[in-house]
Amino acid sequence: MDIVAGIGAVSSALSIAQTLRGIDKSYGDATYKAQLAELIVALADAKLAMAEAKENLASKDKEIERLTLAFSTKSSLVAGEGGYNYLADANGNAIGYPVCPKCEQVYGRIMQTKEHEHSGKARCPACSDIYSPVICYLPQGTGYVTKQDKETAEWNASMSRANSASYY
Ligand SMILES: [Zn+2]
Structure with a gap:
């Protein structure tokens, strides 16, 4: 049930209440009770619609919050190797x-x-x-710009160790 149906339920509740007010005592208890039952159903429908509308609003608020955050994060992204966007540290x-380009x-x-x-x-x-291929940028102060630079340096170091070891 959506908000439009909820408004419809409130409208019928109102018209039933007006009917009840105008009901002639000569209609008798049965008519009165039937109208009252209809009124209760209409009010219950309206209540349900309101509860659902409240939930919808809450989930929309969450989505807006998520998009706002994504938007502000997007403005701080920096372009890196391979045309990819990257998160940035405090120094940009x-x-x-x-x-992920697809998610973005x-x-x-x-x-x-x-x-x-x-x-x-x-x-x-x-x-x-x-x-x-992708590049992984390392935080400043690690001595290397990218993880790949670090791995290459470590590989070369281990190779030269292996080479010098073979002399003995
Ligand atoms: Zn993705």
């Missing part, structure tokens, strides 16, 4: 994996993807789309 630098464009929600299988591949936790 891209951080972590990109936000189709659903208007800002959803940061997570690493999937290896560091160059990310998956959206909401729509499950997979993006590859």
Whole structure:
């Protein structure tokens, strides 16, 4: 039952109440009681419609809140490698994996993807789309701009350790 049906129920309750007021005593108890029963049904319908309308409003408020948040987050996104948008740290630098382009464009929600299988591949936790290759930006102060830089450096370090070890 929607708000229009609720208004309809209130209208019929009103007209029944008017009928009741105008009822001649000569109609007798039976007519009076039947009208009263109709009145109660109409009021119950109206109450139900109001309760549902209240729920609908609450869920719309939530949706507005979500969209407002997504909108303000969207304005702080920064463009990064591969044409992806990224969340930004306090200094406006891209951080972590990109936000899911599908969720952003189709659903208007800002959803940061997570690493999937290896560091160059990310998956959206909401729509499950997979993006590859992607860059993961590390927080400043870690010594590396991206997770991939860090992995390459670590790989090279372990290779040179392995190479120098083979001399012995
Ligand atoms: Zn997504």
